[in-house]
Amino acid sequence: MKEYKVGIIGFGTVGAGVAENLLNNGDVIAKRTGVRPVLAGIADLDITTDRGVKIPDGILTTDAAKVINESDIVVELVGGTTIAKKFILTALNAGKSVVTANKALLAHYGEELFAAAEKSGADICYEASVAGGIPIIKSLREGLVSNRINKIFGIMNGTCNYILTRMEREGADFAAVLADAQKLGYAEANPSLDIDGIDTAHKTAILAALAYGRWFGIDAVYTEGIRELELADIICADEMGYRIKLLGIIKNDNGKVQMRVHPTLIPKDALLANINDVFNGVMVEGDTVGQTLFYGRGAGRQATASAVVADITDAALNLANNCRRRVPGFVPGEQFDRQITEDEVVSRYYLRLQVKDCPGVIAQVTQILASRSISISSLIQHETRGKDVVSLVLLTHPAKEKEIRAALSEIAVLSVNSSPVKLLRIEDI
């Protein structure tokens, strides 16, 4: 049995889960694959706090360089984009196989890291960086390798999905659910990375790179979070047959790549609409396979460890078979090297207006839309029951983003309009 030394840098939640998994399930991995990854070192600044896993003597150290030096496979679980990058580059330059779960680092510095891996002939694996325990990277790169990718829709942030699920189920406001989620540990004290869509954008950038063979980077992803989402929108969407999810959206748009993250109305009977709580789901549509969907836990100690240890095993199998970089970390293929500008994106839209309850309002609004050839697919205005401002909700047929933006500017200055128009996008999946 070939054994390989695994060194973990960063003994936080996921680090502890990875150590635990290697210790508990190393025999299963060995039986299944014929190689055994062995926990050889864990480096962290804090090696005294109990992480709920019994680590054998001599494994824990504060000396990251020593762990990198003495390992065959280095697992970066420090997080962030500074010291983590340094550790990975040190390991790669020393020819070590690297496993990371660091989506922010990959989204920002992927090209640099992959170049370093290529130069030294080392493996860099990152299954856990997208959708936690779901083997979406392996499925996309290997299982669906024969497909040209038409579309990817991903619910890839458990915190946002948890908040949206509770808002819908409980009829609760965003702020109240966020506060409770923070209390329960489902949201960070500073929740911006999650709720502003940034984390989802990181993952979207990674999947887009794999799907289309070019590292577009994080700035290429149009990003809106769920912070501005109101309960009223969830209720109106529900009435019209839709549920709102924060989606990472990647599309082949006539040979240009579309990358967006925003709250999205999707039909309630779509499988993706039924992925709730902290769970993640990624729908991939290939030209050959058609629609596929991958579902599971997107975060957490154990689920993330499952993906990290799968990567460790992959790296160990490559070492054992002398075939490092059999499937390289990233292959620039440049199937599509151009991105569609946000202005040119065609989508269906949900508009919620607060308008004065007086004659001619619907006529004025719909006339503005009609003048830009934006067609309305459905419209709801409920009776006001004594209020002088009323919600008018419209769903449109497909229209260009720049047309809808221009229409909204015109609507904004109408005298009947009493507050900013709420704009959301619809995907019929």
Next chain:
Amino acid sequence: MKEYKVGIIGFGTVGAGVAENLLNNGDVIAKRTGVRPVLAGIADLDITTDRGVKIPDGILTTDAAKVINESDIVVELVGGTTIAKKFILTALNAGKSVVTANKALLAHYGEELFAAAEKSGADICYEASVAGGIPIIKSLREGLVSNRINKIFGIMNGTCNYILTRMEREGADFAAVLADAQKLGYAEANPSLDIDGIDTAHKTAILAALAYGRWFGIDAVYTEGIRELELADIICADEMGYRIKLLGIIKNDNGKVQMRVHPTLIPKDALLANINDVFNGVMVEGDTVGQTLFYGRGAGRQATASAVVADITDAALNLANNCRRRVPGFVPGEQFDRQITEDEVVSRYYLRLQVKDCPGVIAQVTQILASRSISISSLIQHETRGKDVVSLVLLTHPAKEKEIRAALSEIAVLSVNSSPVKLLRIEDI
């Protein structure tokens, strides 16, 4: 760019799809992986019928031996368990990499084929044998390699799922929907392999072998199909909050393996219950990752081709990197070498009785169940409106199969009972 010759044996629906995919998407595969699988030969007895794909000159032949001889990677798409086996053994013995979609062959002769592959050091890949285009084999063996598998629930037969979906949606009888499915080409003229659960049992045997490291074979799978399912059961299940799906069920049952195929009531809000029409879905629960689900098309020319060509690419990557059998076709690990007998399986049950509408009926039936410590979780009897026979539907808490069987024998001879009791099983997933 390293190129590998691919020879297809069997130019049927899937064979044509594989040829088409290699011709259309070979450049994408090459860009992504650095290797190019090249269509080199197709053998079939009929090489004149148009299959809707333009095959270059010199590729089609009736000489299977020649195709095997001249290929690096041999793709068996003949089907059946006789001549297909011969072709695969010939190819393996000649050291060729083999790709097959033949679940029946694997379920019956897997051990023999894997032994031949091991002996010659060749790859044998079979992603397309289970759940068509869904990369479930790769996900289970590689993506979830660090998990002890607790449970697998699979909707793995598109024909059955199509029939069940239409019965529920249209309130139609089994026979009528089957006849229409045959007319539309969704069911075979002889539908037994699908509707009697045999095809699902083949796939269940394959997944159980991968999950638990032992080739139990097809006879080890307790199998019931959907032929006896009545619309009344679908309606009653719906009223009680359940949907009926034909599931392949694999469980770690306290260190023994449970393998069953039968129509199963699952809660309507479970993701698996929302997989409809011809689609497949496989839920895998691992000890580390928790619940995961994989969804997509389980059959058809293109979806199956997607999986076959993924396997071809895997085999080509192994050839290019001189690492054949990096992940062997099957590794006997014998994590669990024992199977639980059907008698000892614990399940929840659905019972539908046709009883006379007279005093004491419910008392007699429930007394029999109580005497065997079978507890009732819910019960429905609707008003009869003039009929003298009435449906009594019971759901039980968990009980042993042998206890429920014994209880049914006692109920069968009650004078109030007017026809055989309908027994179905429930999984709360």
